[in-house]
Amino acid sequence: MELEFERVWLPYLYLYGVGGLIFFTGLIMVLKSPAYSHKRLKDRKWLGTLLFGYFWYAGMHGVGILAAIS
Amino acid sequence: MxxxxxxxxxVPLQEGxxxxxxxxxxxxxxxxxxxxxxxxxxxxxxxxxxxxxxxxxxxxxxxxxxxxxxxxxxxxxxxxxxxxxxxxxxxxxxxxxxxxxxxxxxxxxxxxxxxxxxxxxxxxxxxxxxxxxxxxxxxxxxxxxxxxxxxxxxxxxxxxxxxxxxxxxxxxxxxxxxxxxxxxxxxxxxxxxxxxxxxxxxxxxxxxxxxxxxxxxxxxxxxxxxxxxxxxxxxxxxxxxxxxxxxxxxxxxxxxxxxxxxxxxxxxxxxxxxxxxxxxxxxxxxxxxxxxxxxxxxxxxxxxxxxxxxxxxxxxxxxxxxxxxxxxxxxxxxxxxxxxxxxxxxxxxxxxxxxxxxxxxxxxxxxxxxxxxxxxxxxxxxxxxxxxxxxxxxxxxxxxxxxxxxxxxxxxxxxxxxxxxxxxxxxxxxxxxxxxxxxxxxxxxxxxxxxxxxxxxxxxxxxxxxxxxxxxxxxxxxxxxxxxxxxxxxxxxxxxxxxxxxxxxxxxxxxxxxxxxxxGILATFLSSKPSDKKLEGLTMWTVDKARHAFKGGTPNDRQGFKMPVRWEVHEELPDGAIVVDQETMEGLAAVEGDLIYICDKRWWLGGLRSTHGNLRGSHQHGEVAHVAADVAANGHFLAGKMVVLEKEM
Incomplete structure (x- = not known):
């Protein structure tokens, strides 16, 4: 399919760039706050889940775009 | 399918x-x-x-x-x-x-x-x-x-x-x-x-x-x-x-x-x-x-x-x-x-x-x-x-x-x-x-x-x-x-x-x-800081105090297990009280004063028959939870049905 880069990838880069800035800023704030304790196993598991979620969605949208343009 | x-x-489908x-x-x-x-x-x-x-x-x-x-x-x-x-x-x-x-x-x-x-x-x-x-x-x-x-x-x-x-x-x-x-x-x-x-x-x-x-x-x-x-x-x-x-x-x-x-x-x-x-x-x-x-x-x-x-x-x-x-x-x-x-x-x-x-x-x-x-x-x-x-x-x-x-x-x-x-x-x-x-x-x-x-x-x-x-x-x-x-x-x-x-x-x-x-940021910088009292437990930076307030003491973070037990009402217990045997207490990794979630053992009820209580010491009568009358009523527990205890926090 012939679509311009701006139509296909610019929204994706903006979503996971600006969205990523929000997400990772939030994550760093959590890690620096007393709400999170690395000693608590549950907290470490939730940290893993949060990171998984970001890449899960980035992957889903990426695969969706590749399927559309292939 | x-x-x-x-x-x-x-609708009825024709060929194709x-x-x-x-x-x-x-x-x-x-x-x-x-x-x-x-x-x-x-x-x-x-x-x-x-x-x-x-x-x-x-x-x-x-x-x-x-x-x-x-x-x-x-x-x-x-x-x-x-x-x-x-x-x-x-x-x-x-x-x-x-x-x-x-x-x-x-x-x-x-x-x-x-x-x-x-x-x-x-x-x-x-x-x-x-x-x-x-x-x-x-x-x-x-x-x-x-x-x-x-x-x-x-x-x-x-x-x-x-x-x-x-x-x-x-x-x-x-x-x-x-x-x-x-x-x-x-x-x-x-x-x-x-x-x-x-x-x-x-x-x-x-x-x-x-x-x-x-x-x-x-x-x-x-x-x-x-x-x-x-x-x-x-x-x-x-x-x-x-x-x-x-x-x-x-x-x-x-x-x-x-x-x-x-x-x-x-x-x-x-x-x-x-x-x-x-x-x-x-x-x-x-x-x-x-x-x-x-x-x-x-x-x-x-x-x-x-x-x-x-x-x-x-x-x-x-x-x-x-x-x-x-x-x-x-x-x-x-x-x-x-x-x-x-x-x-x-x-x-x-x-x-x-x-x-x-x-x-x-x-x-x-x-x-x-x-x-x-x-x-x-x-x-x-x-x-x-x-x-x-x-x-x-x-x-x-x-x-x-x-x-x-x-x-x-x-x-x-x-x-x-x-x-x-x-x-x-x-x-x-x-x-x-x-x-x-x-x-x-x-x-x-x-x-x-x-x-x-x-x-x-x-x-x-x-x-x-x-x-x-x-x-x-x-x-x-x-x-x-x-x-x-x-x-x-x-x-x-x-x-x-x-x-x-x-x-x-x-x-x-x-x-x-x-x-x-x-919001501009107006805040132009005025005085809020008192610490206004922040306790209400910001992400003071959320540890919220856990403290919820428990009414220092949270017990030791990892425990869910403990299935029988239950019976003891009218003499104060409201919200739950008393268990020593072995159950150790399994829960709990101490007196901890908050306990007590729930019908059937998971598929999703907590419909459940409530919360306070652990008030232990007894010597085997694996049975003694609960106050209000705990049994709030939990809608059914006689003869086992319950599961779990320490909160």
């Missing part, structure tokens, strides 16, 4: 999957005159009402009525959140945009993860451990009573707006079906819907709502996916469907900034930012769901499972009628003409693909879920009005009021909210499409509250003056932005053209958020 579904729900029915619009109108259709619709409503009525028995106080008593498992709350989201305006709204723009209509369902860290570790523990029952209550505790009043007004406007959107959606669903027969217009149907909603509200409270949501959440997801399968079957398979869609339709994200009516960057700020924070942090219905969870951990599980797995499935369920509709328009325009009103695509496609009985099931599922959503919102308006306005007012007058009186007031407020909802419905009906109406409402109403809550939770320096400036000053700047978009909003517009040359629908949210945050 497909032939079975086709037999049960759809072509429908023998007339065009889609006639099919919808024809169903409106079918006794089978109305029999299915009314039967469905009666079943759902009876289901909710059964669970209303589990209310013992206004605490149960409004909050469900902090007892439910994560999977119940997940389905309740799914039903709240999918069962609102989603089917009509997203099918409409999917018909016009394809897969990118799912954007709003697929951009909710960015604020999850701050929700899971910030807002959720704060509301749960500090027992914050409403947004206004948070504002009073974090700031002062004046800010609470402002927040209450903002929140009531927000919820009344959503009630109006619910009414418009129901009316738009029914218009193509009953309109041709009764000669009614949209607003006349809104009035009928509002009257039915008034009767429909069972006052069953939060427990009834959560269990009705469980039923409806499953039915809606099932119905949405079945509709997609029927559509694929109708078109002749997935390849035929895929090839019938224009190339641009297949992209999961919309054009960046070309189309003022639907563009990626505007929807990012309106939905992924303002909408996500609005949904996660200031939706009273959602707060009530999370307060009904058995623990913070279960609340996190509910939120994570919902966003990671339930929302992508829901996105397909609610939008696919639009995709199928577009494929039908491309291949068989005589069945669904290109000029079809996008807001009625869901109804027309469903009517085209199903028999009157199947169509009755789909329409009943969507309208009953909408009724539940409106019901929940009206319940939330009543909760805020009773707890944030009426109760404090009575307290100031020195009048003690009982639960029965409060419930009567809640019912009167509910009736008033229904009438106001009709008027907001009229306002929303002035927009060309439901999607635009909702987006414009969300972009312009949520930012002041979003900014004030956000700064309150995550910035300790933020004070009462900053909060007042955010709520009042922010609202003023938003009004100015709507009046003078080319001057104020254009610099934030990412070069999106004006809609009809006069307003921005989505990107206004970006300007509004910048204005509200800027005013």
């Amino acid at each position: 497909l032939p079975l579904l086709a037999t049960l729900l759809s 999957g072509e429908a023998a029915s007339a065009a889609a619009m006639q099919a919808a109108a024809k169903a409106g005159g079918s006794p089978v259709f109305w029999g299915i619709v009314i039967g469905y409503f009666v079943i759902v009402l009876g289901f909710g009525g059964y669970f209303a028995r589990f209310n013992r106080s206004t605490n149960d009525f409004f909050f469900g008593g902090r007892r439910f498992a994560w999977w119940l709350i997940t389905m309740s959140i799914v039903a709240t989201g999918v069962g609102s305006h989603s089917f009509l709204k997203y099918s409409s945009k999917a018909y016009e723009h394809g897969f990118s209509a799912t954007m709003a369902y697929m951009n909710d993860w960015f604020f999850m860290p701050l929700f899971m570790f910030g807002w959720l523990p704060i509301i749960y451990y500090m027992r914050v029952r409403s947004i206004p209550e948070y504002f009073e505790r974090r700031f002062n009573p004046g800010v609470r009043v402002l927040a209450t007004i903002s929140l009531l406007l927000y919820m009344l707006g959503y009630i109006g959107i619910g009414f418009v959606t129901m009316a738009k669903t029914l218009l193509p079906i009953v309109g041709p027969h009764l000669g009614l217009d949209l607003i006349q149907i809104v009035w009928i819907v509002a009257v039915v909603a008034g009767v429909y509200i069972t006052f069953g409270g939060q427990t009834a709502v959560i269990f009705t949501d469980l039923l409806q959440g499953f039915i809606l997801l099932f119905a949405g996916i079945v509709l997609f399968l029927l559509g694929l079957d109708f078109l002749g398979g997935f390849d035929a469907f895929w090839n019938a869609l224009p190339d641009d339709f297949k992209l999961p994200l919309a054009n960046f900034n070309d189309d003022p009516g639907f563009n990626f960057v505007g929807i990012f700020w309106q939905d992924a930012v303002a909408g996500s924070v609005g949904f996660l942090f200031m939706n009273q219905g959602l707060i009530m769901r999370f307060l009904a969870c058995r623990s913070v951990s279960h609340g996190r599980k509910a939120a994570a499972f919902n966003v990671l797995f339930a929302l992508p499935i829901s996105a397909i369920a609610v939008a696919n009628a639009g995709w199928i509709g577009r494929a039908i328009t491309t291949t068989q325009p005589d069945l669904l003409p290109p000029e079809t009103n996008p807001d009625s695509v869901f109804v027309h496609v469903t009517a085209l693909l199903t028999s009157p009985a199947g169509f009755g099931f789909f329409v009943a599922a969507v309208t009953a879920a909408l009724m539940s959503t409106v019901d929940t919102l009206i319940n939330a308006v009543a909760a805020v009005t009773v707890n944030d306005i009426y109760r404090p007012w009575m307290k100031r007058k020195g009048v003690e009021s009982n639960d029965k009186h409060m419930l009567r007031i809640a019912m009167m407020v509910s009736a008033g909210a229904t009438i106001v909802g009709v008027f907001t419905a009229w306002l929303f009906s002035q927009f060309a499409q439901l999607y635009e109406a909702h987006a414009f409402f969300q972009a312009n109403l949520t930012p002041p509250l979003v900014a004030a809550i956000f700064l309150g939770i995550f910035w300790q320096r933020f004070n009462s003056i900053g909060a007042v400036a955010t709520l009042i000053g922010g609202a003023i700047f938003i009004v100015l932005g709507v009046k003078f978009p080319e001057t104020l909003v254009a610099p934030f517009s990412h070069n999106i053209p004006l809609q009809d040359g006069k307003s921005y629908i989505y990107i206004g949210a970006f300007y509004n958020l910048v204005a509200c945050f800027s005013i």
